[in-house]
Amino acid sequence: MDSTAALALLLAAAAYLYLAALRRRGTNNNLPPGPRGLPLVGSLPSLDPQLHAYFARLAARYGPIFSIRLGSKLGVVVTSPALAREVLRDQDLLFSGRDVPDAARSISYGGGQNIVWNPVGPTWRLLRRICVREMLSPAGLDSVRALREREFRATLRHLHAQAAAAAPVDVGAQMFLTTMNVITGTLWGSTVGSDAERAAVGKEFRHLVAEITEMLGAPNVSDFFPALARFDLQGIRRKSDVLKERFNQMFARIIEQRVRAEQAAGEPPAPDFLEYMLKLEEEGGDGKAAFTMTNVKALLMDMVVGGTETTSNTVEWAMAELMRKPRLLAKVREELDAVVGQDAVVEEAHLPQLPYLQAVLKETLRLHPALPLMVPHCPDADATVAGYRVPAGSRVFVNVWAIRMTAYSLAMLLQAFDWELPAGARLDLEEKFAIVMKKATPLVAVPTPRLSRPELYSA
Template identity: 30%
Template structure:
């Protein structure tokens, strides 16, 4: 028997495996990918404004781009055509989510609607939120609550002006007041209370904890791209999140206990008709999700309502005001329309905004140029899928660059210009079917709060324009106003909008 060299033996074993791997790889067609570094892949390509940098790849790599973010396979959708195919043809295949490492703190991701895995519990939660909280009938019934919160914002602005005697050098930070308004809207719908007023004991602390919560959630985390670093938490983001989320959870737990005690005293009858009562009353059938929602998950749902409903709404109104101050002629047209519909001697009602096409165009154009979540919340592939001729592996993360889609010149004339006329007389809306304009997403995981956000955006903006005349502070002019962006949990102005509100001239 002849002796077989060791190296020949191993070659005989490895060669078939290598050939098989090469054949499989050859059959797998991935979207075009920019050059990547070893280990970290394309992480550095994201930069501080990922939506902008990814948009720049489109000219060279086309409407579907492939990235390797550390060890995470990532596909980027960059055109309305690709978005149409994605949401209409493959919505289920990409219905899952990857939970960011920061939001795994205290098991938040397991009870979340926004970042929870697709499955029975998620479908139960989605249905509950849609039917009990954000269905059109329920939104119509709560108009008085939104009206109250927006009216309070106007009062707070007037008080701030009186106390600080605002000057052209000083101004006020409008984003702060917008966030308080949005926070109180959610507080009234979920808990039937104003959380930020002089009578609120826990409100200010809850507000501070949620503010920190959102700050940690918006920070880029290397552990999301290099999973073997999760145990180390190199930036301390998860540990910091756990601390501030824990504070918010403790206060939310107090709200729930207080409500349970009220119900106990009244024989389990509803004391209010808010979302917390709806969750406490929930009885499932056990087939999809639990028969009762756990105490831990009720608290997570409450936090999520504030998490999702405050930052995005307030940032959009801030951008709308910035764009109007940047274009005084458009500001005047919007104010003239409001005055024509409402007059000067009666209260502006939410229903009035339905008769204001110019105001509606302002909101649409703002959402086109400044979508609150420029890459939406990333989707995740449930299974291996052939998408537009590409072989997309299971567990691929998907960004939909709605910021880039809203600026594509083939779809939008002069796409970088704030041009309200493009929406006057147009039937384009942002309800998820016009894929050139999908700031709230589309399909199964479309933003469940769209109907509520739509009402608050129009009412909040209309009230600001109706009650005040606005000037820029710090010596800024419409031409010198800084319109640069900063990315976080929502797309904010790099520098908060500092303004001087003056009681309107009659």
């Protein structure tokens, strides 16, 4: 195709999109108020990288519900608790659809195999039941308490060694590794045998999760102009495919190790989440929905990606806020000393007796929610919210940041150590928007032991 023909085709496509936008404008009566935007691109040129803060500024101008044109897609943003309840509770079935980003469709095995991007239906209910009953139930959590205690003790020993050397610690990175070890140990703890093997798997997953969250948070032309998605103009889908294949290879190795261990022992291995899912996969599902090996991999990815960044980021934010407010930090320490003392190490059993610590975490999540915009919802049919029409197929954001558990990790860090910034360092609370809320600058601090007996750190 010569340059003249290519230019003509481009102009024809632009004219088509412009006329389509005019037709939509004529029929989109009673939409929520919002910025007019430009032809074709809407408000894309004015988007702020801190999308949650940008939406909050628009809410201050247009009200608790507003619409915004993002390329050829219509976005509707709600920023009040009452409207969030209307979308997420009162009309939950209507808004249960998902507007799956192009990159997420690839990384999640087609967008309909996991919990996050699956619309409500038999498959979604089966996947949710698997997670709630087998992994997140009180019995399931109690069954792996020893594993959690072991990983936290390992973190305690590592931090004590860093403190002895007066070495700074990247709090977020350390909590990510601890959380990753707990989650992967819960998922397939009896499969990956040695501590060295678990550490290697955890390190590999950490790099993968960081790449995935960064990719999912990047603006993608394919999401704003679905008609152009087939061309993958930014190469994001290709990158997503590469990351998915790396996950596939890791999961395949883990599942193969499980099968070999079972064959060598001549009996089933100790039960864990992976064992339950493999058994269900052999049975083909629950009779109402199929359950395949693709579902197994997609659920494992949900657990690994969804449980690590959110937990470690929340602990890092809480530590940063407390170091910025010494008076509140002293109150947390007073509570920990009264309940646990300095002659013992905090345990999960102490957590119900630490209401002030729990309040600190809740306030942290209010100020720095793990998912500031939640997962975008997509109504299956035209809906009405606060008297405004929300057309079918709109991308609906609930801006939790504008509305404004991890207790064990925070309790351990604060009860066992004093923390201070390295010489010359400055504490900042600047945010970095992505699929999850991160600190723009990692919190790096120097721990100092505060327990009464050194042997408590190596128990």
